Amino acid sequence: MLRAHIPTPGDPDRHAVRFARQQRGHSSFLIAWVDDLPVGAGEVLWRGCAAPEINEHYPDCPELNGLDVWPPELRSQGIGTALITAAEDLVRERGYPRIGLGVDDENPRASALYLRLGYRETGRHYLDRYQYTDPDGTVLDIADPARFLVKSLET
């Protein structure tokens, strides 16, 4: 059902991998619903950012990863913010003082949202590495320039 409603081009097993990660206790998989339909997803990675150059500086900082609202017509209606708030609540409940996330250098609208919600620049840049499978089956290694933002959850 998730795959039918929230496509993951180039990574057809993405939702299944996320479920498996949650089953192992390494993450919490968040799904936003409207009228019984999934319209957004994200994942809290409890071990923090997968990029070692970030993780060495933020080892105890869970990361909100892979935030997506679908279809695009449903964006800018607060669904993304609801997912972010749910992630922050989970992280706070487990006693962590902060949450982090990576944002692509070419995604200024997403970073504007995060900054508006209280995330702060860390000055740490890294390459967000993942694999993308072309329709013809070719597997590409992608490395998108990104930067790491952090929000304090302490009151």
Ligand SMILES: CC(C)(COP(=O)(O)OP(=O)(O)OC[C@H]1O[C@@H](n2cnc3c(N)ncnc32)[C@H](O)[C@@H]1OP(=O)(O)O)[C@@H](O)C(=O)NCCC(=O)NCCS
């Ligand atoms: C980023 C994203 C998850 C935010 O979800 P959302 O439901 O649109 O977020 P909200 O409605 O709570 O907030 C919208 C704000 O996010 C920002 N934004 C980021 N990407 C946007 C997009 N593609 N379209 C519209 N607004 C976007 C805007 O600043 C917008 O401000 P506005 O409400 O004044 O228009 C969603 O837009 C999305 O799925 N984008 C494509 C995937 C992506 O970029 N993921 C983030 C990876 S770091």
